Amino acid sequence: xxxxxFRNVYKRFGDVTAVNNLNIDVADKEFLVLVGPSGxxxxxxxxxxxxxxxxxxxxxxxxxxxxxxxxxxxRDIAMVFQSYALYPHLSVYDNMAFGLKLRKVxxxxxxxxxxxxxxxxGIRDLLDRKPRQLSGGQRQRVAVGRAIVREPKVxxxxxxxxxxxxxxxxxxxxxxSKLHQRLQTTFIYVTHDQIEAMTMATRIAVINxxxxxxxxxxxxLYDKPNNLFVAGFIGSPAMNFFAGKLRKDGGKLLVDTGDFxxxxxxxxxxxxxxxxxxxxxxxxxxxxxxxxxxxxxxIDAEKVSVKVDVxxxxxxxxxxxxxxxxxxxxxxxxxRSKLRVGQQAQVAFDMDSFHIFDAATExxxx
Amino acid sequence: xxxxxxxFDSLRSSQKFQKRFSIAIRLVIAVILIVFxxxxxxxxxxxxxxxxxxxxxxTSLIPSNASxxxxxxxxxxxxxxxFGDLVFEKWIWNSVKISGISTILSLMITTMxxxxxxxxxxxxxxxxxxxxxxxxxxxxxxxLVAIYVLIFQTGEIIPRLGLNTHAGLIMVYLxxxxxxxxxxxxxxxxxxPRDIDESxxxxxxxxxxxxxxxxxxxxxxxxxxxxxLSFIGTYGDFILARxxxxxxxxxxxxxxxxxxxxxxxxxxxxxxAAGALIGALPIMIIYLALQDQIVGGLTQxxxxx
Ligand SMILES: Nc1ncnc2c1ncn2[C@@H]1O[C@H](COP(=O)(O)OP(=O)(O)OP(=O)(O)O)[C@@H](O)[C@H]1O
Ligand SMILES: [Mg+2]
Numbered sequence: 001x002x003x004x005x006f007r008n009v010y011k012r013f014g015d016v017t018a019v020n021n022l023n024i025d026v027a028d029k030e031f032l033v034l035v036g037p038s039g040x041x042x043x044x045x046x047x048x049x050x051x052x053x054x055x056x057x058x059x060x061x062x063x064x065x066x067x068x069x070x071x072x073x074x075r076d077i078a079m080v081f082q083s084y085a086l087y088p089h090l091s092v093y094d095n096m097a098f099g100l101k102l103r104k105v106x107x108x109x110x111x112x113x114x115x116x117x118x119x120x121x122g123i124r125d126l127l128d129r130k131p132r133q134l135s136g137g138q139r140q141r142v143a144v145g146r147a148i149v150r151e152p153k154v155x156x157x158x159x160x161x162x163x164x165x166x167x168x169x170x171x172x173x174x175x176x177s178k179l180h181q182r183l184q185t186t187f188i189y190v191t192h193d194q195i196e197a198m199t200m201a202t203r204i205a206v207i208n209x210x211x212x213x214x215x216x217x218x219x220x221l222y223d224k225p226n227n228l229f230v231a232g233f234i235g236s237p238a239m240n241f242f243a244g245k246l247r248k249d250g251g252k253l254l255v256d257t258g259d260f261x262x263x264x265x266x267x268x269x270x271x272x273x274x275x276x277x278x279x280x281x282x283x284x285x286x287x288x289x290x291x292x293x294x295x296x297x298x299i300d301a302e303k304v305s306v307k308v309d310v311x312x313x314x315x316x317x318x319x320x321x322x323x324x325x326x327x328x329x330x331x332x333x334x335x336r337s338k339l340r341v342g343q344q345a346q347v348a349f350d351m352d353s354f355h356i357f358d359a360a361t362e363x364x365x366x
Numbered sequence: 367x368x369x370x371x372x373x374f375d376s377l378r379s380s381q382k383f384q385k386r387f388s389i390a391i392r393l394v395i396a397v398i399l400i401v402f403x404x405x406x407x408x409x410x411x412x413x414x415x416x417x418x419x420x421x422x423x424x425t426s427l428i429p430s431n432a433s434x435x436x437x438x439x440x441x442x443x444x445x446x447x448x449f450g451d452l453v454f455e456k457w458i459w460n461s462v463k464i465s466g467i468s469t470i471l472s473l474m475i476t477t478m479x480x481x482x483x484x485x486x487x488x489x490x491x492x493x494x495x496x497x498x499x500x501x502x503x504x505x506x507x508x509x510l511v512a513i514y515v516l517i518f519q520t521g522e523i524i525p526r527l528g529l530n531t532h533a534g535l536i537m538v539y540l541x542x543x544x545x546x547x548x549x550x551x552x553x554x555x556x557x558x559p560r561d562i563d564e565s566x567x568x569x570x571x572x573x574x575x576x577x578x579x580x581x582x583x584x585x586x587x588x589x590x591x592x593x594x595l596s597f598i599g600t601y602g603d604f605i606l607a608r609x610x611x612x613x614x615x616x617x618x619x620x621x622x623x624x625x626x627x628x629x630x631x632x633x634x635x636x637x638x639a640a641g642a643l644i645g646a647l648p649i650m651i652i653y654l655a656l657q658d659q660i661v662g663g664l665t666q667x668x669x670x671x
Binding site: 050051052071072073077078079081083085087088089098099102103146150 | 559561562564565566567568569570571572575579580583584
């Protein structure tokens with residue numbers, strides 16, 4: 001068990017900087033998820049930690065030890081690859097035992113550990129099979145099993161669920177979370193799927209173009225995104241953004257999008273005072289836009305006129321795609337809503353839960 | 367409307383006819399090809415049982431006075447017959463030994479070189495790969511004189527690698543077969559995902575352990591193919607062996623057999639045919655034993671999904 005530290009880590013491939021000044025402290029026993037869009041450098045960061053890529057600059061520590069020059073096999077880590085990378089000619093048992101055999105662990109001990117891992121993962125019946133005789137989900141378990149038996153200090157996962165179908169992915173998500181609880185070891189997990197990140201992580205590192213955007217708990221990322229990228233990346237459907245201006249009108253601060261104007265409640269106005277007159281981006285999540293007929297009690301609702309463009313009935317909720325002038329946006333409303341396509345209607349913005357970003361820097365204004 | 371249905375019918379029957387016709391054509395072509403390739407074999411078989419020793423007198427495929435005489439002569443079991451220093455068994459053994467050793471050595475070198483070319487990044491890698499290919503472009507024949515001189519001079523320093531030694535011949539074969547095989551093998555290795563190497567690396571394996579425990583087992587199909595090609599190639603080689611070996615006891619089968627055809631008025635075609643047939647046995651045995659793997663190696667990649 002160990003902590004992991006990235007200290008000013010850079011990784012360049014020619015003139016591509018895949019990892020750009022990465023600083024992350026992962027506590028012992030933490031479940032850290034690296035998330036970001038495709039090509040943002042998540043895998044590269046993980047491979048640097050595994051020792052499969054040499055870093056161009058900076059330091060990586062596992063525990064208190066700088067591992068820059070330590071070979072992968074001596075880093076005491078285990079990695080689950082996106083492709084699983086099972087050894088095709090070895091049985092499931094031998095796949096799992098391979099690392100232990102290399103380390104000259106006694107036969108009895110190997111057997112005990114493999115069987116134990118197989119029991120945890122429910123693959124006891126598959127031990128004699130070859131990888132090609134397994135389904136995708138079973139291969140995935142074997143790959144995880146191969147990592148478990150090694151009892152490493154740190155587990156690394158590179159998009160282990162991306163080859164599974166939607167249902168299995170949800171099930172495996174829960175299993176990996178359980179595994180983390182059970183093993184009490186540091187997990188570092190790479191995914192491009194923000195839902196996976198939100199559901200499993202103790203903390204999430206959002207990365208874009210090689211640069212760490214924000215490192216925080218799932219709830220904080222959701223409630224207090226640092227910048228426009230994080231705000232748009234975390235949450236599904238994504239946050240709605242409106243380009244506009246902050247305007248001061250008789251002591252009240254207003255957000256003017258050109259199509260509609262909403263006032264900022266006095267209680268929240270303070271951080272924005274200094275930005276009056278500037279270009280901003282106003283952000284609000286779909287679930288904070290309500291059908292005007294079903295406004296929850298005790299919120300600071302601000303009505304806006306819209307036209308309903310598309311409706312998606314999800315059963316327990318309805319997604320409305322709304323148009324207001326040049327802006328289109330999504331709201332997630334009460335299933336009792338009677339709003340239908342083509343209708344002119346009123347929706348209510350919950351002015352307790354909005355976000356404002358500086359249009360120039362894209363940083364959140366707080 | 368009868369006219370339409372009639373045209374339709376005739377069209378259908380003509381399609382049927384076309385189909386049959388094309389099958390017939392294919393059959394004819396196949397038969398011609400088979401006859402074409404099997405005829406020399408049949409002729410050799412026939413000649414080996416024909417004691418008359420002459421090409422001219424052999425007029426039918428089934429010799430009128432068939433006997434095992436040629437085979438007896440080949441193994442010096444015919445008391446009425448003497449043909450110089452005939453050591454047929456020795457030649458076969460020499461051929462099998464030389465081909466076997468050079469095949470195994472060449473597989474080892476090829477595989478390791480291809481692994482390095484496929485998996486490691488070093489300076490001059492691409493240049494070397496292209497160089498290997500370029501050298502292959504020149505026919506071996508061009509280098510005959512050079513090879514002769516090379517082996518001759520090597521022999522001055524290390525006699526065991528010189529002229530008239532099997533080791534020297536094996537060295538020459540090794541150099542000749544390597545280029546193409548390295549490319550073939552590298553192509554196959556490139557289809558094995560690097561993830562497997564990396565997974566092994568994280569699991570704690572050294573480069574050698576990865577090569578030996580994880581990659582080599584996956585190479586079996588291509589090893590079989592390259593091994594057989596290389597064995598057949600060296601087993602069937604005449605010109606290099608003829609030039610480098612000059613003692614009848616050192617001869618390979620191909621060089622030895624040639625003795626039977628070389629005397630101007632004294633050719634022994636029947637014995638030659640018998641020798642050629644027996645000489646083909648090792649190759650046939652290997653081929654039959656590894657048949658499935660050859661097809662597999664030529665058609666499938668390393669890692670099935
Ligand atoms: N070996 C390499 N040589 C050159 N460029 C590379 C190499 N590996 C990665 N890159 C580049 O580095 C950047 C980050 O790649 P990386 O694989 O880390 O992305 P990722 O975040 O894992 O994306 P994905 O979600 O698609 O897997 C990409 O622009 C990629 O093209
Ligand atoms: Mg990746």
